[in-house]
Amino acid sequence: MLFNYKVVTKEGVEKKGQIEAATSEIAVSTLQRREYVVVSVVPDSKKSLLESSLPFLDRVPMKDIVLMSKQASTLFEAQVSAVKTFELLGQNAESKGIQKALSQVTEDIRGGTSISGAMAKQPRVFSDFYVNMVRAGEESGQLTETFTFLAEYLERSYALTSKTKNALVYPSFIILTFISVMVLMLVKVIPQMASIIEESGQEIPVYTKITLGISDFFVNYGVIMLIFVVIAGFFIARMMSTDSGRSRIDVFKINLPGFGKLYRKIYLARIADNVNTMLTSGIPVVRTLEIAGDVVGNTVFKNILDDAVEEVKGGNSISSAFSKHDEIPQIMVQMIKVGEETGSIGKILKTLANFYNKEVTNTVDTLIGMIEPAMIVLLGVGVGGLLMSVMIPIYNVAGGIS
Numbered sequence: 001m002l003f004n005y006k007v008v009t010k011e012g013v014e015k016k017g018q019i020e021a022a023t024s025e026i027a028v029s030t031l032q033r034r035e036y037v038v039v040s041v042v043p044d045s046k047k048s049l050l051e052s053s054l055p056f057l058d059r060v061p062m063k064d065i066v067l068m069s070k071q072a073s074t075l076f077e078a079q080v081s082a083v084k085t086f087e088l089l090g091q092n093a094e095s096k097g098i099q100k101a102l103s104q105v106t107e108d109i110r111g112g113t114s115i116s117g118a119m120a121k122q123p124r125v126f127s128d129f130y131v132n133m134v135r136a137g138e139e140s141g142q143l144t145e146t147f148t149f150l151a152e153y154l155e156r157s158y159a160l161t162s163k164t165k166n167a168l169v170y171p172s173f174i175i176l177t178f179i180s181v182m183v184l185m186l187v188k189v190i191p192q193m194a195s196i197i198e199e200s201g202q203e204i205p206v207y208t209k210i211t212l213g214i215s216d217f218f219v220n221y222g223v224i225m226l227i228f229v230v231i232a233g234f235f236i237a238r239m240m241s242t243d244s245g246r247s248r249i250d251v252f253k254i255n256l257p258g259f260g261k262l263y264r265k266i267y268l269a270r271i272a273d274n275v276n277t278m279l280t281s282g283i284p285v286v287r288t289l290e291i292a293g294d295v296v297g298n299t300v301f302k303n304i305l306d307d308a309v310e311e312v313k314g315g316n317s318i319s320s321a322f323s324k325h326d327e328i329p330q331i332m333v334q335m336i337k338v339g340e341e342t343g344s345i346g347k348i349l350k351t352l353a354n355f356y357n358k359e360v361t362n363t364v365d366t367l368i369g370m371i372e373p374a375m376i377v378l379l380g381v382g383v384g385g386l387l388m389s390v391m392i393p394i395y396n397v398a399g400g401i402s
Helices: 024-033 049-053 062-077 082-092 096-110 115-120 128-140 143-200 206-240 243-255 260-280 285-295 299-313 318-322 330-342 345-401
Strands: 002-008 014-020 037-043
Touching: 002 024, 014 024, 024 037, 062 082, 062 096, 062 143, 082 096, 096 115, 115 128, 128 143, 128 260, 128 285, 143 206, 143 260, 143 345, 206 243, 206 345, 243 260, 243 299, 260 285, 260 299, 260 345, 285 299, 299 318, 318 330, 330 345
Parallel strands: none
Antiparallel strands: 002 014, 002 037
């Protein structure tokens, strides 16, 4: 969601702008971390009805940002000016959202704004992580290396996320098919067979009575049940849009049987990769942990990183801060501690990121190998059980007639 803000800088200068955030509270928190005094934060009312109803139309795919970063690295390496670089990138971008953002970035740079400053005005495209990495590249004079670094990091992140999402497509399809087939049979097929069984006058087995009862329920109350599901879905969506709701969902995700370990490894890989990338680029430890908390994607781990920020400000080490939380494995804590003591924390974090990325890949492959046959068996047993519960009495009737 886009918010218009008015703030006062440390120098006492009033500043206006826009910021992308899930809620106004997050927008205020983000501005305060930038050391601004927040005067006001209000939702942007200038968005069209279509944009408000369909926000995904303006969303920039991660793969487009990866491609843009690679192209930017190549153009800077060829010593093309910043204005010309982003002008070319904007003209050749496929996504409308990124075209619009890069066009504005070009105009801001032409007007004297730094590259990172111009990108900070486009939060829908460039995250705090991205902006701070570019700022570090500007300060060190290594923009080419920074954009190459960003492209490699985002590509790893995109590959990891895509693999996880794609792993859930097949099980989701099987479950949807299973539910559709079961409902169709209970509503259309079973009632027709029920009339034959009831007219036969024979004693109906208990399992057949249960099946017929479920079928009657779906036939008579199916519409009410559908309305209930839609209403429940609406309230769940509303709950997930609140901070407390997202927190509950995030806690549930990392404790979910089977998938909980997968989610934990994804977040641990993201933390290790983010922190390594930013520390290697020269971003201060406190700011690194703040940004990592914003981009980790889970409130549980965000709270851990926020606590680590306060611990580090108080003079403690990252490993000491992480050791107070059970969600962070001891092997990760000990390796970070070794890295801090030997001055090779970047190398240690890179090793951890690679380790957890491989763990995620292996876990996904294992889950797919277990879920696929289980779903097929479940579908077969469910449909076969329904058919058998009504076909056996019908066969008994046919046998009695013969």
